[in-house]
Amino acid sequence: MIRWFNILLICTALPVFVTGQSLRCIYEDMAIKYYQENDFLKAKAYSDSTLSECPDLFDNSYVWHVRGYIMYQVFLKVDNRSTESSAREESLEAFYRSITLDSLKEEQVAESKRAINQIAKTYWNDAAKALEDTNSFDKAIDYYSKFKKTKQIYSSNQDFSKYNIAFYQALGNQYRAKYNNNKKLYKEYIDLSINTYKKVLEIDSLEYSANYNLGVIYHNLAVDIILNEIELVEDLDLFLMFEEKTIEYFNYALPYLKNAYLVQPQNKQVIQGLAAVYLSLHDDEKHHLYMNVLKERQNSEKEKNNPTYSSWDSNYQYAIGDVVEYAGSFYKAVTASIGVAPNSSSADWEKIQE
Amino acid sequence: MAFSLSTAFGQPNSFDDAAKTQAKKMSRMVFFMMKYTDWPKNHKSGDFVIGVYGDEILYKEVSSSYNGTSTGSQKIKVVRYISVNEISDCHLLYIAGSKSNYMEQINKKVDHKKTLLITNKSGLLDKGPTINFVPVNGRMKWELNLTKAKKYNFIIGEDLKRSAHKTI
Numbered sequence: 001m002i003r004w005f006n007i008l009l010i011c012t013a014l015p016v017f018v019t020g021q022s023l024r025c026i027y028e029d030m031a032i033k034y035y036q037e038n039d040f041l042k043a044k045a046y047s048d049s050t051l052s053e054c055p056d057l058f059d060n061s062y063v064w065h066v067r068g069y070i071m072y073q074v075f076l077k078v079d080n081r082s083t084e085s086s087a088r089e090e091s092l093e094a095f096y097r098s099i100t101l102d103s104l105k106e107e108q109v110a111e112s113k114r115a116i117n118q119i120a121k122t123y124w125n126d127a128a129k130a131l132e133d134t135n136s137f138d139k140a141i142d143y144y145s146k147f148k149k150t151k152q153i154y155s156s157n158q159d160f161s162k163y164n165i166a167f168y169q170a171l172g173n174q175y176r177a178k179y180n181n182n183k184k185l186y187k188e189y190i191d192l193s194i195n196t197y198k199k200v201l202e203i204d205s206l207e208y209s210a211n212y213n214l215g216v217i218y219h220n221l222a223v224d225i226i227l228n229e230i231e232l233v234e235d236l237d238l239f240l241m242f243e244e245k246t247i248e249y250f251n252y253a254l255p256y257l258k259n260a261y262l263v264q265p266q267n268k269q270v271i272q273g274l275a276a277v278y279l280s281l282h283d284d285e286k287h288h289l290y291m292n293v294l295k296e297r298q299n300s301e302k303e304k305n306n307p308t309y310s311s312w313d314s315n316y317q318y319a320i321g322d323v324v325e326y327a328g329s330f331y332k333a334v335t336a337s338i339g340v341a342p343n344s345s346s347a348d349w350e351k352i353q354e
Numbered sequence: 355m356a357f358s359l360s361t362a363f364g365q366p367n368s369f370d371d372a373a374k375t376q377a378k379k380m381s382r383m384v385f386f387m388m389k390y391t392d393w394p395k396n397h398k399s400g401d402f403v404i405g406v407y408g409d410e411i412l413y414k415e416v417s418s419s420y421n422g423t424s425t426g427s428q429k430i431k432v433v434r435y436i437s438v439n440e441i442s443d444c445h446l447l448y449i450a451g452s453k454s455n456y457m458e459q460i461n462k463k464v465d466h467k468k469t470l471l472i473t474n475k476s477g478l479l480d481k482g483p484t485i486n487f488v489p490v491n492g493r494m495k496w497e498l499n500l501t502k503a504k505k506y507n508f509i510i511g512e513d514l515k516r517s518a519h520k521t522i
Contacts, residue, residue: 216369223368226379231419236386236513243379247492269369276372282489284451 025054028063031070040073044087047071061102065112068095072115075122083126083143092119096153117154123147124163131170134178140171161203169209172196176217183224193217208263215257215273222249222280250280268297314339323352373411380474380487381415383494384448387472387485388425390511391503393445397468402428403443405469407435407460408450416448444469449483451475457482467506479522484508488519495519 031046047067050057057063071091079085095112103109123146130140144167151158175193179186194217200210222245229242254277260270275290312326315338322333324342331342331349342349368375384404402425406413417432424430435441438459447469449460454475461482464471471483479486479497484506486497497520503510515521 220368223371223375226375230382231378233382236390236517239382239386240517243493246379251492272369276369279372280376281492282494283492284489 025050025057027053028057028066032066035066035070035073038073038077040070040078043070044074059101061098061105062108064094064098064101065108068092068098068112068115072119081122083139088119088122092116092150092153095119099153113154116150120147120150120154123150127167128170131174134174134181137171137174140174165200165203165207165210168196168199169207172200172210172213176213190217190221206259206263208260211256211263212260212267212270212273215253215260215270215277218249218253218256219273219277219280222246222253225249247281250277253277254281266297268294271297312342314341374415377409377411377415378419380412380494381419383487383496384412384416384446384472385420387470387496387514388446390514391470392509392511393470394467394507397445398426398428400428401431402426402445404430404432405435405441405444405447406432406450407438407441407447408453409448410434412448412450438463446470446472448472449474454478454481466502470508479520484510490519497521 027046027049031043031050034040034043034046047063047070050063051067068091071087071094075081075085075087075091079087095116098112099109123143127140127143127147130136130143148158148160148163151160151163172193175189175196179189179193183190194214197210197214197217200207201214204210225242225246230239230246233239233242253273257270257273257277260267261274264270271290271294275287275294278284278287278290309323309325309330312324312331317336317338318324318333319336320333324331324333326342329343330352332352333348334350335348337345337348340348342351388402388404404416404420406416413432413434417434420430421432422430433444438456441447441460441463443465445468447460447464449457449471451474453460454473457473457478460471470485472485472487473479473481473483474487476488479499484499484503486499487494488497489495496514496518498510498515498518500510500515500521
């Protein structure tokens with residue numbers, strides 16, 4: 001950031017002040033001087049004075065451009081990136097004014113936009129950090145909203161799809177984590193989580209994680225009813241009512257898990273989820289179908305991790321690359337051969353593993 | 355900084371315990387069958403024995419939930435049968451769907467005046483049980499063989515009758 005600013009100063013700083021202006025403003029010179037000396041508080045004070053004492057420069061895009069950098073450094077270096085700092089917003093406002101006052105200065109506008117993009121990134125980071133605390137959801141949403149507004153200044157036709165997916169996914173996860181911490185106290189958070197994951201699916205209906213997580217949530221809601229209500233209920237009508245609710249939840253889970261399976265058919269968690277839901281819906285045929293798929297996946301992984309090779313056969317015609325087990329070791333064929341024992345010829349067989 | 359997605363996969367999904375969870379529900383269904391059935395008077399003394407044949411997970415659930423508790427003045431005892439030959443004197447016998455091929459032998463083995471047979475397979479109601487669990491649109495329902503119940507002096511509660519999927 002400092003580097004960009006310095007480059008700009010060397011090329012254009014002082015002449016810009018006088019160009020088109022009837023008088024020089026000593027405060028702005030001082031603001032630039034202190035900025036270059038990394039004394040950002042003094043730079044800010046002189047920048048403030050420029051705006052209050054030199055009215056002719058109030059509509060000067062370069063003055064706001066410089067102020068944008070000064071306030072950004074105040075935010076970074078003086079306020080230590082504090083989320084409470086007002087300097088960041090002042091910096092953004094200054095860059096925005098600079099761009100709107102004179103959109104024809106291409107280099108200056110490009111530098112301002114780069115700086116705006118940097119500010120946007122700080123809002124994104126703050127949103128992510130706020131989400132680490134399950135008591136800061138409002139802050140996270142606020143920072144994310146500021147991130148989007150800032151990004152739109154950077155580029156008005158910005159596509160937020162990937163950002164929305166990442167943010168809503170993380171927000172949904174954290175709502176769910178809060179609910180899981182205390183399901184009675186925080187019961188409203190599971191609905192928030194569901195609605196947030198659904199926002200992801202509005203953007204991409206086949207987004208894997210949102211589908212999988214919704215499948216898990218609905219499945220778990222049904223399971224919770226079985227464990228906490230059905231297991232204890234004494235009245236048959238209540239039992240039937242609770243059972244009905246579990247069926248509803250299991251049926252809700254199904255399409256999401258099916259979507260997740262479409263996207264990641266190899267994922268064992270999803271296959272297991274489908275098998276579990278079908279078991280819960282007493283659909284034995286489909287339960288067994290997915291259990292068999294799961295076993296196949298597990299066997300295939302096992303095979304991949306611990307491949308089994310047949311023993312060497314003296315009557316078999318081996319081709320280059322064939323692997324056999326012989327006397328407790330594994331050998332790979334270097335040549336095509338028949339009847340050549342693997343341990344008898346290193347020209348024909350390469351020992352690959354004890 | 356990237357948003358952490360670790361929690362998405364770090365949270366419990368309960369899929370591993372699906373069979374156990376379902377067994378808890380089935381166990382409660384067995385409980386309701388017991389609760390809403392009145393046994394002939396001469397079988398209302400001594401231990402109340404619940405036998406489970408062919409479903410180990412369900413046996414464990416029924417056992418952990420009801421073994422040692424009481425129904426009326428009778429203490430509940432839950433036993434597991436590994437083979438038909440082991441099946442002996444009990445008040446309620448649950449037969450897993452996988453063991454329904456043995457119905458003929460089981461019918462010969464049990465004392466129908468005392469033992470309420472509960473099965474779990476479609477099409478089995480007229481093959482010996484008084485109660486048969488059947489899946490209907492994802493729900494586990496029950497069918498009642500009231501003819502058999504009446505023949506052996508079991509009184510099936512109105513609640514069970516009202517909610518039954520089918521009666522014969």
